[in-house]
Amino acid sequence: MMTSSLRETILQLFRETPNGFVSGAQISKTLGVSRTAVWKQIEALRELGYKIEAVPSRGYHLLEAPDLLSAEELRAGLDDSLIGSDIRVFEETDSTNAQAMVLGDTGAPEGLVVVADRQTAGKGRLGRRWLSPGGVNLYVSILLRPTVLPLEASQLTFLSAVAVCRTVAEVSGLQPTVKWPNDILLNGRKMAGLLNEMSSETDRVNHVVLGIGVNLNMPADQIPTQLRYPATSLAIEAGHPVSRLGFARSLLTQVDLLYRDYLENGARPVLSAWEAYCDWTGTMIEVDCQNLTIRGIMTGLDNDGALLVRTATGVERILAGDVRPVGS
Amino acid sequence: MDVKNLRSLIKMITDTDITEFEMENAEEKILIKRGPDKEFIQVAAPAAVAAAPMVAPAAAPAAPAATTTAEAPVVESGETINSPIVGTFYRKPSPEADLFVEVGTIVEAGQTVCLVEAMKLFNEIEAEFKCKIVEILKDDAAPVEFGEPLFRVERL
Numbered sequence: 295m296m297t298s299s300l301r302e303t304i305l306q307l308f309r310e311t312p313n314g315f316v317s318g319a320q321i322s323k324t325l326g327v328s329r330t331a332v333w334k335q336i337e338a339l340r341e342l343g344y345k346i347e348a349v350p351s352r353g354y355h356l357l358e359a360p361d362l363l364s365a366e367e368l369r370a371g372l373d374d375s376l377i378g379s380d381i382r383v384f385e386e387t388d389s390t391n392a393q394a395m396v397l398g399d400t401g402a403p404e405g406l407v408v409v410a411d412r413q414t415a416g417k418g419r420l421g422r423r424w425l426s427p428g429g430v431n432l433y434v435s436i437l438l439r440p441t442v443l444p445l446e447a448s449q450l451t452f453l454s455a456v457a458v459c460r461t462v463a464e465v466s467g468l469q470p471t472v473k474w475p476n477d478i479l480l481n482g483r484k485m486a487g488l489l490n491e492m493s494s495e496t497d498r499v500n501h502v503v504l505g506i507g508v509n510l511n512m513p514a515d516q517i518p519t520q521l522r523y524p525a526t527s528l529a530i531e532a533g534h535p536v537s538r539l540g541f542a543r544s545l546l547t548q549v550d551l552l553y554r555d556y557l558e559n560g561a562r563p564v565l566s567a568w569e570a571y572c573d574w575t576g577t578m579i580e581v582d583c584q585n586l587t588i589r590g591i592m593t594g595l596d597n598d599g600a601l602l603v604r605t606a607t608g609v610e611r612i613l614a615g616d617v618r619p620v621g622s
Numbered sequence: 623m624d625v626k627n628l629r630s631l632i633k634m635i636t637d638t639d640i641t642e643f644e645m646e647n648a649e650e651k652i653l654i655k656r657g658p659d660k661e662f663i664q665v666a667a668p669a670a671v672a673a674a675p676m677v678a679p680a681a682a683p684a685a686p687a688a689t690t691t692a693e694a695p696v697v698e699s700g701e702t703i704n705s706p707i708v709g710t711f712y713r714k715p716s717p718e719a720d721l722f723v724e725v726g727t728i729v730e731a732g733q734t735v736c737l738v739e740a741m742k743l744f745n746e747i748e749a750e751f752k753c754k755i756v757e758i759l760k761d762d763a764a765p766v767e768f769g770e771p772l773f774r775v776e777r778l
Contacts (some may be wrong), residue, residue: 444706
């Protein structure tokens with residue numbers, strides 16, 4: 295038996311015991327291992343953050359479970375949610391997006407969620423890395439199979455942005471803002487990034503993976519200073535740690551609500567909600583495109599999510615580029 | 623025309639026996655054709671979007687002069703892999719990675735030949751049938767239009 299499943303069995307014994315006390319002998323008998331081996335596993339659980347007291351003649355008692363992401367804990371409270379109908383949790387993986395894309399290719403159902411405690415190759419745009427240390431943040435990918443045309447699927451980037459903003463507001467009371475097309479900011483610093491991947495044919499989407507990385511409890515000294523855009527975490531901005539499990543559950547619920555609305559009413563409600571989180575709407579911005587810079591008033595989003603900028607010569611549709619407010 | 627209307631239009635047409643439909647106004651031209659084994663749509667872009675200036679696809683190189691043998695094989699010409707979205711064309715998964723394909727590469731059905739990015743959505747474009755890449759019609763990081771050919775291929 296793998297040591298991690300030994301620990302899972304011990305935790306299950308704690309959950310199933312009415313008075314919460316499980317004797318070493320009982321664990322030893324259930325697992326078929328020696329008392330010394332049981333003690334080692336209890337020590338390992340303590341190292342993971344579980345608070346377990348040992349009371350003479352009564353046994354072990356679980357006082358407090360750490361903020362670990364487990365499929366079982368995540369699913370609790372997502373009863374009739376399409377998102378999270380299947381949840382895969384990795385302690386470590388290369389990239390939750392890569393895992394979800396592979397599962398999508400092999401026929402996994404819509405609503406599948408892949409979560410990792412840490413990523414060894416968290417994906418950023420153009421091969422950049424998304425910093426993914428363990429124990430502190432949330433790295434989640436959601437598999438969808440929307441019946442839309444491939445060219446409409448870019449709308450889903452805005453759906454995950456709105457879901458993250460609503461969750462941040464719900465969990466912390468803080469008001470995040472968005473930067474076109476896919477960054478979530480708190481006090482002007484990036485706290486979440488979104489990267490979506492799609493497999494499609496000419497006129498049909500096979501599947502889309504919404505990749506969401508959220509800096510939750512990462513302390514300031516863990517955030518590199520040499521980033522392209524200044525970064526932060528929710529805990530830094532809120533002044534207290536936040537429950538990863540609580541944030542993840544709330545996020546999956548928000549994605550579920552928004553996705554149902556999207557399938558029923560189209561993208562406009564999502565795009566309008568995004569515009570409301572963008573504090574640059576109506577102001578002068580500059581967009582660095584490949585060879586030219588466009589300057590004008592940001593008026594909002596087009597139906598596919600393209601950024602609309604009113605310039606001296608007319609309204610431009612921006613599909614790619616780095617946006618910044620003029621004067622900063 | 624927005625995507626929703628376009629979709630309704632396509633649906634409306636596919637519900638009938640019409641095989642070709644053309645519509646033109648000041649801003650756009652829409653041509654929808656249906657054949658027995660495939661459907662495709664082309665939309666002329668209303669105006670150049672704000673990105674690098676559009677470059678017309680390079681003209682296909684002249685077919686190699688047929689040798690004098692009488693039995694020169696007939697090459698099924700004109701098959702292309704097109705972009706299903708407007709976006710930026712990438713020939714590699716990341717800047718330091720290897721190219722997905724080069725001229726002469728033989729790809730299986732379902733194999734990824736390039737990426738097209740639109741607003742942080744990375745679309746893996748797959749070959750829909752086994753083929754050989756004959757010509758690459760776009761430069762790495764070039765903007766591409768909806769329906770625009772990316773590769774000329776020879777079906778195998």
